[in-house]
Amino acid sequence: MTGRTAGRTGTDTLGQARGAVAREAWAEAHRLLRALDTTRLTPDDHAGFADAAWWTSRVDESIEQRTLAYSGYAASGADRRAGLMAWLLFYEHQLAGRPSVAAGWLRRARRHLGGEPECVEQCYLVWVDTEAAQARGAFDEAMASALRMAAIARRCGSPDLYTMSVQARASVLVARGRIAEGLDVLDEAMCSAAAGELSAFFTGWVYCLGLQQCMACVDLHRAAEWTDAAMRWCASMPAENNFRGLCRLHRVQVLELRGHWSRALDEAVRTCEELLPYERRSAAEVFYLLGEILRRRGETQAAEEAYGRAHELGRDPQPGLALLRLARGRAQASAAALTHLPVPRDRLERCRLLAARVEVFLALGQADEAGAAADELRELADGWRRLCGAAVTLPHAAAASAEGAVAYARGDPGRARERLHRALALWLELGVPYDAAQTRMTLAAAGRAAGDEESARLELRAAHGVFVELGAVPDARRAAALLDAVRDRPPGGLTAREVQVLRLVAAGRTNRAVAEELVISEHTVARHLNNIFAKLDVSSRAAATAYAYTHGLV
Numbered sequence: 035m036t037g038r039t040a041g042r043t044g045t046d047t048l049g050q051a052r053g054a055v056a057r058e059a060w061a062e063a064h065r066l067l068r069a070l071d072t073t074r075l076t077p078d079d080h081a082g083f084a085d086a087a088w089w090t091s092r093v094d095e096s097i098e099q100r101t102l103a104y105s106g107y108a109a110s111g112a113d114r115r116a117g118l119m120a121w122l123l124f125y126e127h128q129l130a131g132r133p134s135v136a137a138g139w140l141r142r143a144r145r146h147l148g149g150e151p152e153c154v155e156q157c158y159l160v161w162v163d164t165e166a167a168q169a170r171g172a173f174d175e176a177m178a179s180a181l182r183m184a185a186i187a188r189r190c191g192s193p194d195l196y197t198m199s200v201q202a203r204a205s206v207l208v209a210r211g212r213i214a215e216g217l218d219v220l221d222e223a224m225c226s227a228a229a230g231e232l233s234a235f236f237t238g239w240v241y242c243l244g245l246q247q248c249m250a251c252v253d254l255h256r257a258a259e260w261t262d263a264a265m266r267w268c269a270s271m272p273a274e275n276n277f278r279g280l281c282r283l284h285r286v287q288v289l290e291l292r293g294h295w296s297r298a299l300d301e302a303v304r305t306c307e308e309l310l311p312y313e314r315r316s317a318a319e320v321f322y323l324l325g326e327i328l329r330r331r332g333e334t335q336a337a338e339e340a341y342g343r344a345h346e347l348g349r350d351p352q353p354g355l356a357l358l359r360l361a362r363g364r365a366q367a368s369a370a371a372l373t374h375l376p377v378p379r380d381r382l383e384r385c386r387l388l389a390a391r392v393e394v395f396l397a398l399g400q401a402d403e404a405g406a407a408a409d410e411l412r413e414l415a416d417g418w419r420r421l422c423g424a425a426v427t428l429p430h431a432a433a434a435s436a437e438g439a440v441a442y443a444r445g446d447p448g449r450a451r452e453r454l455h456r457a458l459a460l461w462l463e464l465g466v467p468y469d470a471a472q473t474r475m476t477l478a479a480a481g482r483a484a485g486d487e488e489s490a491r492l493e494l495r496a497a498h499g500v501f502v503e504l505g506a507v508p509d510a511r512r513a514a515a516l517l518d519a520v521r522d523r524p525p526g527g528l529t530a531r532e533v534q535v536l537r538l539v540a541a542g543r544t545n546r547a548v549a550e551e552l553v554i555s556e557h558t559v560a561r562h563l564n565n566i567f568a569k570l571d572v573s574s575r576a577a578a579t580a581y582a583y584t585h586g587l588v
Contacts, residue, residue, distance in 0.1 A: 047066055047069060047070055048066075048070060048074065048075075048079070050066050051063055051066035051067045051070065051079070051082075052079070052082070054066060054086075055082035055085065055086065058089075058234060058272075059272065060085065060086045060089035060090055060272065061086075061090055061272065063082060063083075063085075063086040064083070064086035064087060064090050064092070067079070067082070067083045067086060072102070075102075076106065077102075077103045077104075077105075077106030077107045077110070077112070077115070078103075080099045080100070080102040080103035080106060081099075081100065081103040081115075081119065083099040083103075084096045084097075084098075084099035084100035084103060084122075087099055088126075093126065093129075093130065096126060097123065097126050097127070097130075100119055100122055100123055100126070101119075101123065103115075103119050104116055104119035104120055104123065104142075107119060108146070113146040113147065113149070113150055114146070114147065114150060114153055114155050116142075116146045117142075117143045117145075117146030117147035117150070117155050118143075118155045118158070120139045120140070120142040120143035120146060121139070121140070121143040121147075121155070121158045121159070123136075123139040124136045124137075124139035124140040124143060124162075127139060129313075140162065143158070143159060144159060147159060152186060152189065152190070153190065154186065154187065154190035154191075154192045154195060156186055157183050157186050157187050157190075157192065157195040157198070157199070158195075160179050160182050160183040160186065161179075161183055161195075161198060161199075161202060163179045164176050164179035164180045164183065164202045164206065165202070165205075167179060168205065168206050168209050173206055173209065173210040176206045176209075177203065177206050177207075179202075180199055180202040180203040180206055181199075181203070183195065183198070183199040183202060184196055184199035184200070184203070187199055193226070193231055193232060194232050194233055194235075194236040195236075197223050197226040197227070197231070197232055197236065197240055198223075198236065198239070198240070200219060200222055200223040200226070201220065201223040201240055201243055201244065203219055204216045204217070204219040204220035204222075204223060204247065205243075205247065207219060208220075208247060208250075208251060211421050213251060213418075213421045213422035213423075214422050214423050214424075216247075216251075217247075217248075217251060217253060217256065217422075220244055220247055220248075221256075223240055223244060224240065224241070224244045224260050224263070226240065227240040227241050227244075227263075227264075227267070228263045228267070234271065237267060237277075238267075238277030238281070239277075241260070241263070241264040241267065241277065241281055242264075242277060242281060244260055245257060245260055245261060245264060245281065245284040246284075248260060248284075249284060249287060249382060250380060250381065250382075251381070251422065252381050252382050252385070252418070252427050252428045252429060253427075254288070254291060254427075254428060254464055254465070254466070255464075257284060257287070257288055258288045258292070258465075261281070261284050261285045261288050264281040264284070264285075265281060265282070265285055267281075268281050268282070282301055282304065282305040283305055283309070283316050283319060283320055285301055286298050286301050286302045286305055286320055286323050287323065289301060290323050290326060290327055291428075291465075291466050292465055292466070292467070293466070293467035293468055293500075293503075293504050295327045295330075295331065295504055295505055296505070298323070298327055299324070299327055299328075302320050302323060302324045302327075303324075305317070305320045306320050306321060306324075314347045314348065315347070315348060315349070317347055318343075318344045318346075318347030318348050318349035319344070319349055321340050321341075321343040321344035321347065321349070322340070322341065322344040322349050322351060322354060324337075324340040325337045325338075325340035325341040325344060325351065325354050325355070325358075326354050328340055329354060329357065329358050329361065330468065330504070330506045330508075330509070331505050331506060331507060332506075332507040332508045334358060334361065334362065337354075337358055338355075338358065341354055341355045341358065350375075352371055352372060352375055352387070352390075353371075353372055353375075353386055353387050353390035353391075355371065356368040356369075356371040356372050356390060356394060357390055357393065357394075359371065360393070360394055360397055361508065365394060365397045365398050366398070368394045368397075369394050369395065369398060369400075372387070372390060372391050372394055373391075375387065381414065381418065381429065382428065384414060385411065385414060385428055385429045385432050386432075388407045388408075388410050388411045388414070388432070388436070389407075389411065389432045389435070389436060391403075391404070391407035392404045392407045392408050392411070392436040392439060392440065393439075395407065396439060396440070396443050399443075401440060401443045401444050404436075404439070404440050404443065405440045405444075407436065408433065408436035408437050408439075408440045411429065411432055411433040411436050411437075412433045412436075412437065414429050414433070415427070415429040415430045415432075415433040418430075426460055426463050426464065427464075428464065428466070430460055431457055431460035431461045431464060431466070431469065432457075432469075434453050434454070434456045434457035434460060435453075435454065435457040435461075435469065435472070435473050435476070437453040437457075438450045438451070438452075438453035438454035438456075438457055438473070438476060438477070438480070439454075439476050441453060441480075442454075442476060442479060442480045442483065445483075447480045447481075447483040447484040448484065450476070450477075450480040450483075451477065451480045451481065451484065454473055454476055454477040454480060455477065457473045458470055458473045458474060458477065461473055467500050467503075467504065468500070468504060468506065470500065471496070471497040471500035471501055471504075471506075471509070471513075472497075472509070474493040474494070474496055474497035474500075475493070475494070475497050475509075475512075475513060475516075477489075477493045478490040478491075478493040478494045478497070478516065478520075481493065482520070485526070485527050487520060487526065487527070488526075490520050491517065491520050494513055494516050494517040494520060495517060497509075497513045498510060498513035498514055498517055501513055526569050526570050526581070527569050528566065528569060528570075531552075531562065532562050532565060532566050532569075534552060535548055535552070535559060535562040535563065535566065536566055536578060536581075536582050537582065538551060538552070539563065539575055539578060539579065539582075540578070540579040540582040540583065545559045545560060545563070563575075563578075566578055
């Protein structure tokens with residue numbers, strides 16, 4: 035091949051690469067640009083190369099090419115473009131866990147953009163100022179910065195950065211405790227993404243930040259709706275969508291809570307593959323969720339491995355690992371792991387930790403320690419209600435479940451049943467079937483303690499059905515065993531002989547006929563009937579007969 039032919043071929047390839055960048059065909063663009071002599075690339079080409087590398091999860095290559103783009107822009111005096119590249123390098127290094135390097139690039143971005151007339155790139159700097167003020171608790175300053183960002187974006191005609199300013203405003207409102215208002219504002223930003231009003235990069239960004247906010251606010255209904263929207267968008271994008279794994283993480287969280295465990299496992303495996311190359315912290319969270327599902331399915335060894343992988347990637351495997359130890363009969367080890375564990379700032383994680391403490395301490399017979407954890411859960415739920423004005427949340431359901439379990443352990447079945455019925459209603463309204471079924475199990479125990487065998491049977495039957503559907507094998511076996519035990523015991527506390535008498539009375543037999551059939555005296559039949567009436571709290575043969583038919587004794 036002559037030099038002229040090679041040059042023409044290179045020019046053709048470069049033209050194709052530039053076309054692929056313009057079409058956002060990132061995998062094609064990356065393949066073409068990687069085949070070129072990079073000394074022939076312009077700063078714009080390096081910037082496109084960086085975008086192609088980023089979208090295809092090659093973060094180190096993205097940083098390398100963006101640095102080359104920055105150098106080219108800075109050398110030519112293109113301060114706005116250089117400032118944008120510097121800010122993006124700040125963002126990428128920050129995500130990669132290199133805060134000092136990130137800070138250096140942020141200073142460069144400020145130097146390039148600070149002296150420029152108002153331009154859309156300055157929105158990025160104001161956004162950083164908003165987040166910094168929010169982190170310091172200077173909420174008025176943070177809100178002023180978010181509004182300034184919105185004004186610049188509007189004047190410069192950038193729907194992308196205007197929507198990010200709306201998201202920033204929502205974040206400030208939530209951080210200062212105006213939860214309901216903040217989530218309403220967040221919905222506005224998410225609508226812009228769902229309506230297709232934003233570029234691909236900002237659509238993914240808005241979805242990821244918004245879903246993080248929904249889960250942080252323990253708003254399961256909102257998270258489920260927006261996760262579905264985010265995954266529909268991901269499905270419509272090319273395979274090299276770098277946001278796919280991040281959005282899928284939140285989908286796994288929702289599926290796990292909703293009880294769609296088979297789908298969650300499939301999604302989790304794919305998510306780990308997508309996230310591991312560039313987002314290890316998020317991958318760690320997915321491995322933890324894998325452990326949670328596998329533990330409940332009874333796959334203890336696989337669960338142990340998933341928790342271990344989460345730990346290797348930097349995610350504390352508690353409280354799931356402690357509950358796995360409890361399932362293996364190591365209650366003391368579980369308690370030791372949870373007792374001195376710092377309480378997480380994340381509300382959902384704090385809720386799960388406190389609920390696990392209640393479960394472990396009750397298994398050890400330490401009702402006072404369990405009660406203290408239940409009290410903390412109630413404080414969390416009440417505090418959250420004051421902030422967001424909602425009483426149907428995961429913390430409220432978890433608190434009611436914990437209070438009911440503690441009351442039962444303390445020998446107060448009446449209080450236990452009242453709190454457990456409330457918890458069950460909340461879990462069902464939230465659509466969290468596993469916790470609802472666990473609550474039914476405790477409710478059945480409290481019902482039996484109160485002499486209500488029929489209610490216990492109903493709750494055990496319902497719980498068993500849910501566990502079977504979920505694939506929660508150990509819980510399904512436990513529910514089946516308890517259900518068999520309840521079936522073997524006559525309802526209402528009746529003895530076997532009293533059941534015989536009641537069946538004959540329900541069949542219309544007189545006392546004399548009953549006595550003859552059972553070969554006992556009429557006096558004994560009368561005594562049995564008096565005992566039956568007292569135990570069933572009825573006063574006539576007709577009422578006793580109705581009870582027999584209602585409870586399947588005839």
